[in-house]
Amino acid sequence: MDPLRRLTGLSVEEFADRHWAKAPLLRRAAELPGDGFADVLDLPSVDELVSRRGLRTPFLRMAREGQVRSAGSYTRAGGAGAEIADQAADDKVLAELAAGSTLVLQGLHRMWPPVVELIAALTAQLGHPAQVNAYITPAQNRGFDPHYDVHDVFVLQFAGRKHWRIHEPVLEAPLRDQPWDQRRGAVAAKAEGEPVIDTVLEPGDVLYLPRGYLHSASALGAVSGHLTIGVQPVTRAFLAEQVLGTLSSDVELRRSLPVGTDLAEPDVLGPELKATREALHAAIDRLDDQQVAGAVRRHLGATTRPAPLSPLAQLEAAEALSAAFAVRLRPGLRCHLVTAGDGVRLDLPDKSLSLPGSVRGAVEALLDRDDHVLAGLPGVDEADAVTLAARLLREGVVVPADSSR
Incomplete structure (x- = not known):
């Protein structure tokens, strides 16, 4: 329901x-x-x-x-x-x-x-x-x-x-x-x-x-x-925190305030605040939305628990795989696939998996959350599909299709 x-x-x-x-x-x-x-x-x-x-x-x-x-x-x-x-x-x-x-x-x-x-x-x-x-x-x-x-x-x-x-x-x-x-x-x-x-x-x-x-x-x-x-809502204030967290790379915002003055005086702070505002505007204009999206993704991954899995059943499935076996992405698991040199990297809430570039198509298919028979995964032969699925089962990324409903 x-x-x-x-x-x-x-x-x-x-x-x-x-x-x-x-x-x-x-x-x-x-x-x-x-x-x-x-x-x-x-x-x-x-x-x-x-x-x-x-x-x-x-x-x-x-x-x-x-x-x-x-x-x-x-x-x-x-x-x-x-x-x-x-x-x-x-x-x-x-x-x-x-x-x-x-x-x-x-x-x-x-x-x-x-x-x-x-x-x-x-x-x-x-x-x-x-x-x-x-x-x-x-x-x-x-x-x-x-x-x-x-x-x-x-x-x-x-x-x-x-x-x-x-x-x-x-x-x-x-x-x-x-x-x-x-x-x-x-x-x-x-x-x-x-x-x-x-x-x-x-x-x-x-x-x-x-x-x-x-x-x-x-x-x-x-x-x-x-x-x-x-x-627990993700708020605009949270987004602002993530934005500010990315701005430490801007050298103008790392500048020290002057010495030999009373920093609490408005006349002293005025020029510094003006420079800070200008640096903030410039840094935000250069901001990559993907950086902030990545921070939100990590937050959601850390605060949202994926569906429970059965460790012993996962190991058993990994040992008994065949090309006729079906798997699907672990329900509720947040992950993100990115290019990493000649390979790909699967970013998970608390770790990352490095994989050969040849399996990109197969992993992308698994991320659609549908059931997939290993023999039908795109871009890999049956042996490589079984090897990939065995690793993802042991890492808790995928689960046997009949256990994920």
Whole structure:
């Protein structure tokens, strides 16, 4: 199912035009396709994660009435052979929940398969990195004070009911270095005013909030559970940072300011600022868009996880290849093929592979993300196709076609 339509009932184009980074969106379960989100996470799954998966901090934390609890109040060593001291202690988690604490499961997009699948598909649609946390709150309790996030959020209610109050931003489109606790007074004052949304979310309901919107929530009647998908947008400020990072190669911008003067005086700074502006304009005019695109590509590669692969199955496939075998690019993997002398280089998020120029056509075919039988790869004979595929399987670039759906 189209993940964004499942969450909003809208196409990517409709969502981008009406709501992305602009306005909140509230959708009731009856307005959305599917049957809620219990298939993604439910309360028995939360119990399993806490009690049987060896969960460690920082993949869980707890909070009560706006205050984060000390890790020792819900963790301990895991016993013989697992003495690491910060593992979830199910009895301590129980005690904290009974006392009214909210349980937060962090980074679920890294460890719970249904969430992994949902977030991979949604990230591919949106084009921005995302993360997923779960919040489980006992009845009639609030986990966190009114605050805003520096990322956009989708709230997916999967269990119980929760009362949400949403207020306009005190800072529009805040960046990562502009968190809400720098503006506690303004946030608290704004939260006392009339909310723009005052509602109760029930299972299957979804709330989208652009970054900066204030929110707080309290469970009603029974244990409440919701998923928060945090979309970390690539911003124009990020682009500006990448541009500035490329300008250190300009000698005029590396010039020292004069000595023997008070550099804080406007009369002294005036000529230097004029020269700096001129150098910046000139450097930006010479800027290669490909340089900035490469920086964005590296950022997305570092912050977006490709689909999981099976190391043992990859090795087995690499050892048993034949020309009749089919492979495809690992879903979600960001890579870029460039010429490097007489050969080609495949740039991956954390490494680069040098390959002979003779395989360029075959690699370009694999990058289209379709299934490819090795015997049909262009520009190489069957033996070279098998050799290439074996290396790319061992490097985690391609996966067997029947395992990538």
